[in-house]
Amino acid sequence: MADTVVWGLIGASTIAREWMVDSIRKHPSGKVKAIVSSDLDRAKAFASDKAIAASYASVESMLADPEITAVYISTTNERHVPDALAAIEAGKHVLCEKPLALEIADAQKIVDAAQDKGVVLATNHHLRNMESHRAIKSLIDQGAIGNVNSIRVFHAGELPDSLKTWRLHDKAAGGGVIYDITVHNGDLLRFYLGANPIRIAAIAATSGAGPKRIEDSVMSVWEFPGDILVQCHDSFVVGHGPRGVEVHGSKGSILGIDVMSQAPGGRVILRTKDGDREIPLELKVTYDRGISDFIAAIQNSGKPSSSGDDGVWSLKLAKAVAESAATGRTISIEQT
Known part of the structure; x- marks a missing residue:
């Protein structure tokens, strides 16, 4: 379907396993295609457990897939900046776990990069x-x-x-x-x-x-x-x-x-x-509402529940x- 949002997961995390994959799949436009982890065996095990087609050991390899339109980032906190910037540079929409960064200037850099690239950025503040x-x-x-x-x-x-x-x-x-x-x-x-x-x-x-x-x-x-x-x-x-x-x-x-x-x-x-x-x-x-609002923003029919600016402020x-x-x-x- 033309309106399908194909997701790649950056980080084989507990929150991705327990909540996010299911919330993405509940959405009529949501499809999870790939998972990346610095530990390829961990990525493969995650992919097998959650019936995900592709697994990668590097972010760059996954981002090279033109079918992937959005990424969910749940790596350790210090990895959010390089992972988000790489995804934005590749033209992917980004839903990132909190905190966006460990320094305010770095969080703002993500916000500015997303705005310059014209992609949707959201912070996964679930409460x-x-x-x-x-x-x-x-x-x-x-x-x-x-x-x-x-x-x-x-x-x-x-x-x-x-x-x-x-x-x-x-x-x-x-x-x-x-x-x-x-x-x-x-x-x-x-x-x-x-x-x-x-x-x-x-x-x-x-x-x-x-x-x-x-x-x-x-x-x-x-x-x-x-x-x-x-x-x-x-x-x-x-x-x-x-x-x-x-x-x-x-x-x-x-x-x-x-x-x-x-x-x-x-x-x-x-x-x-x-x-x-x-x-x-x-x-x-x-998380269902967070995914729904994020996809609505991608499809120009809404805005993220918690924006990149909200992520800068919470940090x-x-x-x-x-x-x-x-x-x-x-x-x-x-x-x-």
């Missing part, structure tokens, strides 16, 4: 596509709790054993909780409030068994315009706590219970003077948290 968070944003926008004055985000869980690799042990690859978890908070808060924070202060620690130079827990306070204060707790070492959000306003509160995950689920409760009201949720796979905010934790200073956020 803004979850039905729970969309319901929370809708309640905020409707004024259901009046004027928002504070938010608590508790995005603290236990890193599965299968992921206790570079995230805990390789700082050069972008390891640590800030670039894995806090970066998502930055995107979600911007989605909720439609604004960027003014300043951020943070303290980080290594609470588990990882190297002391790589943080696995961080707490931060963010100030948004309108005197809105936000508290974030992000961690790899909280095995049994709830993961959710609380949004408090002048007329009530919104409780998002067990909503900081990849899988559909969780609850949203509106609490006001009239009591508690649970908001009905349609439990959809969050900028994560780096502010990291800088504050490293220096003990409160970091002011430039609004440009």
Whole structure:
């Protein structure tokens, strides 16, 4: 079909295996043709498991296939820049995992390259596509709790054993909780409030068994315009706590219970003077919407859920948290 979007996967990752391949294939225009990994045996095993036709050991070899029109990048964080730039130069549309890069200038370079080449670029920030968070944003926008004055985000869980690799042990690859978890908070808060924070202060620690130079827990306070204060707790070492959000306003509160995950689920409760009201949720796979919006952008009938610019901003905010934790200073956020 002429409108088929043929995908190549850059990175034989867990998220690609568990979520993205299926979400691409659910879309009527989606087809997964190829997978590339620096370890060819890993690529072949992935391809066999997911019934993908082609496997490669180099990005350049896969990008040479003219049938491939889009790539999904889920390599380690330090690989996002060269992989994305190579794909853009080859004329492919790019859906890239967060963070887009480890430096703001590099993330902006990806955005500029995509704009110059005329291809679609999106950041795979999945939380803004979850039905729970969309319901929370809708309640905020409707004024259901009046004027928002504070938010608590508790995005603290236990890193599965299968992921206790570079995230805990390789700082050069972008390891640590800030670039894995806090970066998502930055995107979600911007989605909720439609604004960027003014300043951020943070303290980080290594609470588990990882190297002391790589943080696995961080707490931060963010100030948004309108005197809105936000508290974030992000961690790899909280095995049994709830993961959710609380949004408090002048007329009530919104409780998002067990909503900081990849899988559909969780609850949203509106609490006001009239009591508690649970908001009905349609439990959809969050990545399905991300793929649908991305393909719509390719087909000139929509825009990505989370753009390249959104990816630059979420990185900028994560780096502010990291800088504050490293220096003990409160970091002011430039609004440009």
